[in-house]
Amino acid sequence: MPGAGALPDLDIAQLSPAARQAAERCVRTGQWSQWSESASRLGWCSHPVRLRGSSTAVDIRTGAVETFSSSQAHDGVVRVPCGNRRADKCPACSRIYARDTFELIRTGLLGGKQVPKAVANNPLVFATMTAPSFGHVHGLRGEGRCRPRSDAEACSHGRLRGCHASHPEGDRLLGSPLCWECYDWTSAVVWQWHAPELWRRATIALRRVLAAHLGMTSAGLRKVATVQYAKVAEFQARGLVHFHALIRLDGPDGPGSPSPIDGRMLAILVEKAVRSVRVEAPPVDGDDVLRVLRFGNQFDAKVVRAGRSGDMLDDAQSSDELHAGQVAGYLAKYATKSTSGDAVPSPHHQRMERECWALSKRAYAFAEDSPYVLLGKWARMLGFRGHFSTKSRAYSVTLGRLRAARRRFARLKAEAVRAGEPLDVADLEAYLLSDEETTLVVASSWEFVGSGWGSQGDKELAEAAAARAREYAQLRSERHREQRFKKGTGDG
Numbered sequence: 402m403p404g405a406g407a408l409p410d411l412d413i414a415q416l417s418p419a420a421r422q423a424a425e426r427c428v429r430t431g432q433w434s435q436w437s438e439s440a441s442r443l444g445w446c447s448h449p450v451r452l453r454g455s456s457t458a459v460d461i462r463t464g465a466v467e468t469f470s471s472s473q474a475h476d477g478v479v480r481v482p483c484g485n486r487r488a489d490k491c492p493a494c495s496r497i498y499a500r501d502t503f504e505l506i507r508t509g510l511l512g513g514k515q516v517p518k519a520v521a522n523n524p525l526v527f528a529t530m531t532a533p534s535f536g537h538v539h540g541l542r543g544e545g546r547c548r549p550r551s552d553a554e555a556c557s558h559g560r561l562r563g564c565h566a567s568h569p570e571g572d573r574l575l576g577s578p579l580c581w582e583c584y585d586w587t588s589a590v591v592w593q594w595h596a597p598e599l600w601r602r603a604t605i606a607l608r609r610v611l612a613a614h615l616g617m618t619s620a621g622l623r624k625v626a627t628v629q630y631a632k633v634a635e636f637q638a639r640g641l642v643h644f645h646a647l648i649r650l651d652g653p654d655g656p657g658s659p660s661p662i663d664g665r666m667l668a669i670l671v672e673k674a675v676r677s678v679r680v681e682a683p684p685v686d687g688d689d690v691l692r693v694l695r696f697g698n699q700f701d702a703k704v705v706r707a708g709r710s711g712d713m714l715d716d717a718q719s720s721d722e723l724h725a726g727q728v729a730g731y732l733a734k735y736a737t738k739s740t741s742g743d744a745v746p747s748p749h750h751q752r753m754e755r756e757c758w759a760l761s762k763r764a765y766a767f768a769e770d771s772p773y774v775l776l777g778k779w780a781r782m783l784g785f786r787g788h789f790s791t792k793s794r795a796y797s798v799t800l801g802r803l804r805a806a807r808r809r810f811a812r813l814k815a816e817a818v819r820a821g822e823p824l825d826v827a828d829l830e831a832y833l834l835s836d837e838e839t840t841l842v843v844a845s846s847w848e849f850v851g852s853g854w855g856s857q858g859d860k861e862l863a864e865a866a867a868a869r870a871r872e873y874a875q876l877r878s879e880r881h882r883e884q885r886f887k888k889g890t891g892d893g
């Protein structure tokens with residue numbers, strides 16, 4: 402990636418008209434380098450946030466006071482990256498989020514970043530929990546047809562129950578019901594609304610099932626094992642979330658201590674727990690019914706690691722075994738997805754949004770304090786109010802700590818540049834990930850002024866530069882790999 406201040410060599414002719422105008426304006430007014438320097442400092446964020454205020458840091462050992470205020474900036478505001486996790490909102494920030502999520506998941510798999518390396522010996526299961534069916538929808542079925550059925554079969558609305566098309570990837574029909582009248586939109590939204598609770602109960606059920614298997618009470622379980630997980634929610638084409646969870650079983654002494662059971666048994670117990678979970682969803686109003694909600698039948702649990710020394714999986718089973726890096730990669734990618742990749746939501750997603758609003762209004766008319774009233778607030782998320790990536794406390798390092806480490810690194814690097822000294826990399830990682838230093842007392846007050854670049858052109862220019870910077874990074878890592886490969890074969 403080019404250093405701070407350097408704008409990647411953009412081909413101006415290839416930019417959108419708005420971005421080209423912004424670039425030409427910068428060149429004309431002689432602000433090219435100033436613009437690119439600030440855009441690069443913001444990591445080429447698409448919607449930087451503008452803040453006004455100040456921070457004061459006091460070093461209690463030396464008494465030195467350092468003040469940083471937006472009044473020092475030329476236009477009286479400071480800009481910070483938006484930090485959005487969604488790739489369709491901010492490609493640059495979502496990549497940092499994905500990288501942090503990847504690191505967080507990977508360290509829980511293999512250790513490192515202050516997580517004991519011995520976690521690499523603990524059993525791991527990768528489980529996918531789906532939503533049940535609320536009616537037939539168009540789907541990808543490998544190379545085959547969507548839903549081959551006899552053309553004589555029709556629903557009570559006169560619509561065929563089959564679809565002979567074979568839909569290409571990205572087809573907006575994917576996930577859309579075959580018959581919108583037959584499809585149970587209300588139950589779909591109510592399920593989505595309660596999905597976080599289903600997950601929470603699944604984690605409790607797993608501890609209970611484990612304890613029963615080991616012949617103890619749930620309270621006694623921690624004397625022999627602890628369950629750790631990282632979980633992400635992913636929107637499917639039909640607008641409902643799936644949960645993907647990486648579940649690790651540690652021994653009683655925390656991460657890396659030996660587990661009492663292996664990965665295969667863990668997978669069986671996870672499945673048993675997930676299938677036992679149910680939530681009773683109260684009716685939305687007097688005309689509605691009580692629903693018993695569960696996860697879908699299409700549950701899947703793969704053994705990522707059997708996790709017992711001297712107990713290797715045999716060949717038949719190891720083909721099912723997933724590669725650790727692969728799993729971390731999947732999860733990081735899922736976590737940056739939105740409801741759909743499209744700028745304009747598919748018609749069936751819009752239909753779900755309308756269902757959220759309609760249920761919210763019905764609930765309000767029925768009882769003002771009904772929890773369903775809030776469905777309107779979450780309509781854009783199609784009723785999903787949960788987090789997109791969560792982890793149990795001791796699974797691995799936290800996102801917050803990774804972010805703090807990055808800020809600390811930026812500060813150290815700036816200090817080294819200012820002092821004209823090389824960066825001391827001995828024990829750097831341990832220092833970066835250590836608890837926040839307690840010698841600094843910081844008082845700050847910031848107010849939100851606005852967000853986004855001044856114009857659409859500036860935004861598109863930043864995005865074009867971000868894309869170019871990513872290409873550079875990719876090219877560089879490919880060259881690096883090539884060189885390493887050449888070196889490897891040359892030595893051999």
Ligand SMILES: [Zn+2]
Binds near residue numbers: 447449483491494
């Ligand atoms: Zn951003």
Ligand SMILES: [Zn+2]
Binds near residue numbers: 538547548574
């Ligand atoms: Zn179809």
Ligand SMILES: [Zn+2]
Binds near residue numbers: 560583
């Ligand atoms: Zn129908």
